Amino acid sequence: MGVYAVSGGASGIGAAITATLRERGDEVIVVDIRNADIEADLSTADGCTQAVVELEVRAPDGLDGLVACAGLGPVVRPASLITRVNFFGSQRLVDGARELVARKRGSVVMISSNSAPMDSDEEYVAALLELDEERACAIADRIGDGHTAYAGSKKAITRWMRRGAAAWAADGMRINAVAPGITSTPLTDSAYADETLGPIMKDFGESVPVGRLGLPADIAGAVAFLLSEKAQFICGSVLFVDGGHDAMLRPDEF
Ligand SMILES: NC(=O)c1ccc[n+]([C@@H]2O[C@H](COP(=O)([O-])OP(=O)(O)OC[C@H]3O[C@@H](n4cnc5c(N)ncnc54)[C@H](O)[C@@H]3O)[C@@H](O)[C@H]2O)c1
Numbered sequence: 001m002g003v004y005a006v007s008g009g010a011s012g013i014g015a016a017i018t019a020t021l022r023e024r025g026d027e028v029i030v031v032d033i034r035n036a037d038i039e040a041d042l043s044t045a046d047g048c049t050q051a052v053v054e055l056e057v058r059a060p061d062g063l064d065g066l067v068a069c070a071g072l073g074p075v076v077r078p079a080s081l082i083t084r085v086n087f088f089g090s091q092r093l094v095d096g097a098r099e100l101v102a103r104k105r106g107s108v109v110m111i112s113s114n115s116a117p118m119d120s121d122e123e124y125v126a127a128l129l130e131l132d133e134e135r136a137c138a139i140a141d142r143i144g145d146g147h148t149a150y151a152g153s154k155k156a157i158t159r160w161m162r163r164g165a166a167a168w169a170a171d172g173m174r175i176n177a178v179a180p181g182i183t184s185t186p187l188t189d190s191a192y193a194d195e196t197l198g199p200i201m202k203d204f205g206e207s208v209p210v211g212r213l214g215l216p217a218d219i220a221g222a223v224a225f226l227l228s229e230k231a232q233f234i235c236g237s238v239l240f241v242d243g244g245h246d247a248m249l250r251p252d253e254f
Pocket of ligand 1: 007008009010011012013014031032033034037040042043069070071072073079085111112113180181182183184185186187188217
């Protein structure tokens with residue numbers, strides 16, 4: 001079976017992805033800030049470099065797949081920390097490990113969100129896509145609103161994936177995104193506990209068309225599929241795993 005790396009694999013969705021891959025016999029290297037095979041702070045460029053160097057040591061023959069799942073929720077402050085982890089931590093890890101994935105003609109899955117299509121600040125999203133970290137972080141902190149920082153980071157990482165997909169394919173690799181809806185994890189618990197955001201998130205959770213929140217295993221199943229041979233013609237796609245929420249909110253957009 002294959003060798004995979006999962007960032008954010010110590011908790012929530014990343015832990016479920018790790019468990020799902022291990023159950024089917026794959027080797028999984030967890031990259032996280034704590035409780036991980038590779039402990040690295042993906043909010044910094046140095047932390048991302050350290051993670052890639054350690055991945056080289058642990059997987060010298062290359063990676064069959066990489067899942068960029070580490071992320072922070074909208075209640076984290078300063079808002080720019082959301083920017084640094086959710087966008088730059090994922091982009092740097094995936095770019096840094098590209099050569100390792102190329103060795104096995106492997107596959108990458110970015111963990112986006114069904115908040116990615118929601119309104120954000122276009123100047124912020126543009127700064128992210130220009131890889132201008134300091135400008136993007138300054139905008140995030142100036143706006144100071146976690147939802148804008150969070151949704152914008154997910155919009156930008158999804159556009160970054162789609163803009164790069166053809167080049168990844170030309171090099172024999174696939175890259176896709178999974179966009180989870182509201183899912184029961186510590187990240188969601190912290191949003192529910194927030195005085196301002198909590199009631200909004202609870203209303204959002206109650207409006208999921210299938211009538212329940214997502215479970216980490218729901219997301220993990222979709223990620224495992226995208227990493228598998230069965231998905232070998234799928235590249236540059238965004239798979240919403242959200243109980244019908246995106247379809248309900250944006251029926252004509254696809
Ligand atoms: N839970 C949801 O409702 C939901 C919905 C859509 C998208 N997502 C996305 O799914 C991903 C996983 O979220 P989750 O809900 O499982 O949350 P979680 O808090 O359970 O897990 C996030 C993981 O990321 C790690 N992490 C955070 N900062 C890091 C850093 N600086 N360096 C390295 N690792 C770091 C954490 O340690 C943790 O293990 C995130 O990208 C999140 O945005 C979650």
